[in-house]
Amino acid sequence: MLRRLTWRWLGLLSLALGLLIQAPVSAQTRNQQRANLTVTVTNIDGKPLSNASVSVASLGLTTTTNEAGIAHFTVSTNDSQVIEVAVESQGHRAWRLRNAQLIPNDTLLVDAPLSLAAKAVDQQPEIIEVQAHRLTTNAPQEANLNDAELNQIMAGTNTTPPSTIRVYRVSLGRIDTVNFKTYVKHVLPNEWVAGWRTESLRSGAMASKTYAWYRTMYPKYPGKGYDTKDTTADQVYNPNVSYASTNAAVDDTWNYRLIKNNAIFQSQYCAGSYNGSRTSGQCSQNHGWTVGLYMSQWGSKYLADNGSSWRSILTFYYDNVTIGTISGGTTPSLPAWPSLRNGSSGNDVKAAQYLLRSHGYSLTADGAFGAGTEQAVRSFQSANGLTADGIIGPQTYAKLIKTVQNGSSGDAVRAIQTLLGVTVDGAFGAGTEQAVLNLQATYDLTRDGIVGPVTWQAAFGK
Incomplete structure (x- = not known):
């Protein structure tokens, strides 16, 4: 009798332990998020390379590109992950992208242009490093000595963005002429964080676009042959990395322009602090900038997290600005009244x-x-x-x-x-x-x- 009871209790105990162990796993599985990675592999002429090997060793992922030169992965993760993407194709120099971030509920878009392996030195992989984010370095943009004067005397309307911008690739020592919209799409994820709320990303898209637009009109580096650097001195630009969320933010706001006194202005920004203040821990304290001429990146996240729209974020930080449409853009239709009821918030x-x-x-x-x-x-x-x-x-x-x-x-x-x-x-x-x-x-x-x-x-x- 004692033995039967003992085995019966042991059986019940085993069952209970099994349920305790299994329940959290099931809950974790149900709540698991996904991050996507899409890699587009081309040759130096921009033509797709099929059957190229694409791998992420840290995640145990490997595949080959399709006829369009595209490889795609989906990863189950609840946290951002820093990864290295490796690409190899016969007859071409191996390629590595380091310190890229996979972000849950977003798609990391990687462009991998491969050069021909024609020399002995080309047997070594080409290494592309994703630069440290401004939010981690707190590096300010370098102001032009004449900017204060220009902001006062600048006149006229600026209604159409440039078609291209000239970017000095500091580490490569060369100047790239880049499609202007493509440039903004490859700046935004390096200045704002792709996992932030849409309204913060949209405000960042407007600030990044306006800053670059201004720089094409008023030279910061006269006689150098370029408009901006690809570092925190201006805006961090990486042609190899973008995200679905930041691309959408640029597209959503592309028909708008941010103007002061009816003209494009230097819309500076810095890391700042996660709060609703225009001055606490931000550029005015750290770099002596004038309040009303810059935006806090962390502050934009705070305001978006608390329900602010991209328009109100911009007008909160930049004094006396107007948000209009670019030449050829369309004026947005009047939005519908929101329906509010028990359970609504914001x-x-x-x-x-x-x-x-x-x-x-x-x-x-x-x-x-x-x-x-x-x-x-x-x-x-x-x-x-x-x-x-x-x-x-x-x-x-x-x-x-x-x-x-x-x-x-x-x-x-x-x-x-x-x-x-x-x-x-x-x-x-x-x-x-x-x-x-x-x-x-x-x-x-x-x-x-x-x-x-x-x-x-x-x-x-x-």
């Missing part, structure tokens, strides 16, 4: 809560649409002859919004300040008015600085 909800408070409802504007907010919405709808469903849609917005302008104050002003990403103090002053003017210019609205129904819709819908 700045749209916080702004709606401020508007409810402006109508006398006692609420905490915390950006979380819970039972208290739903009850206030139902009560407001009933009082205004609307269907009391607790959902904020177009008809509820029409009753909820209030016209505000320079000189206004209170919770309705806090609502628009929340949506614009400016300081939320309830006082409609010059800074808030400028942000409103920028928003109106973006959607080709009447630029009067007054927040009426259409401007409210643009602010909520952006």
Whole structure:
């Protein structure tokens, strides 16, 4: 009897241990993320090389390219991983890309142009090092001594970006003439982090594009034959590396231009700090730059993480700027009112809560649409002859919004300040008015600085 009980308990114990061991593994499997790697192999003339060997030794991956010269891998990982990509093709010099990063939920795009192995020295692999990120080195851009003067006297409109830019490849000692959009796509992932939120990446795409655009018009290196260096002295450029997410951010914002006094300006940026301050730990402290002429990269992440749009991030950091369209671009259509209900969250909800408070409802504007907010919405709808469903849609917005302008104050002003990403103090002053003017210019609205129904819709819908 004792023996039977002993074996029975041992069996139950084994089963329990098995469940304990298996449960976390199953959960981990369910939550596993994926990172993608796509390598395009070409010869020096840009023609695809098929049957080239592509491998990532640290992950035990190897395959060959297809007829289009493309090899693709998918890796299960919840963390970013630093990898080395090795490429070999008969008759060509071996090629290595070091210190590239695989990022979960993104695709690392590697371009591997192979040269012919014609000499003994070509038996050694060509090594491409991904440079240290500005966010790890805190290296500032090198300002031109005349930039302050140029920012004051520069006049005229700059409506069309250049078709090419001349880049000095410092480590190679040569000048490359690069398609301008291709250049920006191969700068952004080396200045911003591909895993960051889309709105931060879009703000970075605009800043990178504007800085380079400015440099093609106003020489930083007169007589040298190039517009920028490929290092942190200007913007880190690597023609071999890009990401699906950063490419999309460049495409999404390509029809827009960032202008000051109706002209392209030097949109500098530096690492900065992860906070909502324009000065804490940023370029003004470390490098003596003027606040309002630069953006914090970490700060853009903080603002995006807290619901700010790329437009509001740019207008938060750069003073007196306007976001318009480039020549041949299209003005974006007015966005739809967002539908808010129990379970919604973010700045749209916080702004709606401020508007409810402006109508006398006692609420905490915390950006979380819970039972208290739903009850206030139902009560407001009933009082205004609307269907009391607790959902904020177009008809509820029409009753909820209030016209505000320079000189206004209170919770309705806090609502628009929340949506614009400016300081939320309830006082409609010059800074808030400028942000409103920028928003109106973006959607080709009447630029009067007054927040009426259409401007409210643009602010909520952006």
